Amino acid sequence: MSAKMAAAGLSRDPMGLPYVIVKTENYSVAQTFECGQCFRFGRVSPSPYQVEYEGVAFGKYIRVAQNHPGEVIVRNTSLSDYEAIWKRYLGLDTDWGAVGRRLAEGCGPAGVLAAAARAAGGIRILRQDPWETLCSFIISQNNNIPRIKKIVEALSGRLGAPILCPDGVTRHAFPTDRAILAAGAGALRALGLGYRAEYVYDAARLCAEGQLDFRAIAESDDLAACAAALRRVKGVGPKVAACVLLFGFGKLDAFPVDVWVRRALSRYFPAGLDLSRLSPYAGVAQQYLFYYIRSVEGRV
DNA sequence: AAACAGGCCTAAA
DNA sequence: TTTAGGCCTGTT
Numbered sequence: 001m002s003a004k005m006a007a008a009g010l011s012r013d014p015m016g017l018p019y020v021i022v023k024t025e026n027y028s029v030a031q032t033f034e035c036g037q038c039f040r041f042g043r044v045s046p047s048p049y050q051v052e053y054e055g056v057a058f059g060k061y062i063r064v065a066q067n068h069p070g071e072v073i074v075r076n077t078s079l080s081d082y083e084a085i086w087k088r089y090l091g092l093d094t095d096w097g098a099v100g101r102r103l104a105e106g107c108g109p110a111g112v113l114a115a116a117a118r119a120a121g122g123i124r125i126l127r128q129d130p131w132e133t134l135c136s137f138i139i140s141q142n143n144n145i146p147r148i149k150k151i152v153e154a155l156s157g158r159l160g161a162p163i164l165c166p167d168g169v170t171r172h173a174f175p176t177d178r179a180i181l182a183a184g185a186g187a188l189r190a191l192g193l194g195y196r197a198e199y200v201y202d203a204a205r206l207c208a209e210g211q212l213d214f215r216a217i218a219e220s221d222d223l224a225a226c227a228a229a230l231r232r233v234k235g236v237g238p239k240v241a242a243c244v245l246l247f248g249f250g251k252l253d254a255f256p257v258d259v260w261v262r263r264a265l266s267r268y269f270p271a272g273l274d275l276s277r278l279s280p281y282a283g284v285a286q287q288y289l290f291y292y293i294r295s296v297e298g299r300v
Numbered sequence: 301a302a303a304c305a306g307g308c309c310t311a312a313a
Numbered sequence: 314t315t316t317a318g319g320c321c322t323g324t325t
Contacts, residue, residue: 036306141307147323148306194321199308237308258306290306 014048017063017166019075020082022092028122029053029066032090034300035123035291036145037247039136039152040174049073056156058085058129059173061165069122076166091124099252099281106277106285112268113278113285116292123287126247130214131207132174133248134230137240138199147192154191159183177207199235206233218249226251246283253280261286264293 013019033041033053041055049065063075074086087093100121107113140148152174159175180188181204188197206212212233217226226249227241242256255275265273275282294300
């Protein structure tokens with residue numbers, strides 16, 4: 001994976017934004033940001049690029065653009081921020097070819113998983129901020145993606161640190177645990193979280209009290225233990241815990257089972273699916289399946 | 301207008 | 314250990 005700034009003196013694109021071009025393989029920016037793993041990115045349209053998404057992560061505003069599957073353009077970033085943040089966030093430090101080969105050998109050339117991999121193989125699992133991921137997927141429960149996005153934006157806009165962006169718009173970071181704690185559960189309810197307000201508040205409380213050790217989770221290889229740690233937060237069950245491990249910690253073997261995946265499993269694998277065949281990348285297969293059945297059902 | 305949305309909690313078998 | 318209701322809120 002190579003990243004380079006444009007040559008010296010050309011470090012800004014025609015719109016005046018500093019950018020980095022990354023060579024890669026079979027990367028779909030659209031699938032990656034539309035597959036439901038993150039809630040703060042949206043399509044930029046019109047755009048001089050074939051596809052372009054914009055959003056906030058790790059307290060910074062970026063745009064991610066693409067003209068073909070072999071190249072990703074990260075806009076509004078310095079090279080050092082790319083190396084320190086975006087390379088990892090965008091999954092550009094992972095050998096996805098190896099992931100694909102392992103999944104292919106686990107599920108064979110025919111069958112639904114192979115079809116799903118063909119349809120959704122451009123997806124990259126993002127490595128999002130664990131705290132933001134935890135809150136976002138608590139909010140996601142019994143909820144739909146447009147409203148999840150709306151709530152996360154409301155939370156950020158009200159409680160997150162402002163970010164002045166090059167287009168003159170002020171955007172906002174995702175709020176810290178302290179900010180949520182200070183706001184109180186009532187304020188969260190007023191922002192539209194509904195009964196999830198108490199859950200997010202509880203997450204903030206545990207974090208602020210040091211009862212939730214993200215570093216320990218990040219360093220552990222014991223998925224069950226990691227999930228158990230996350231489930232100490234009220235409102236975090238098996239599905240949300242798995243999502244946080246997959247999308248917030250890059251634990252690619254975590255396998256969230258939601259209504260869609262449950263549907264896919266019962267429809268396509270009535271006899272059951274042996275997840276160990278997909279290990280240690282079962283979560284990637286999960287995301288392919290999720291994307292696949294939703295596209296079959298016309299939801300994407 | 302009843303049901304549903306990338307679940308989870310509590311109570312009860 | 315598994316199962317039944319209830320839950321904020323917006324949309325269809």
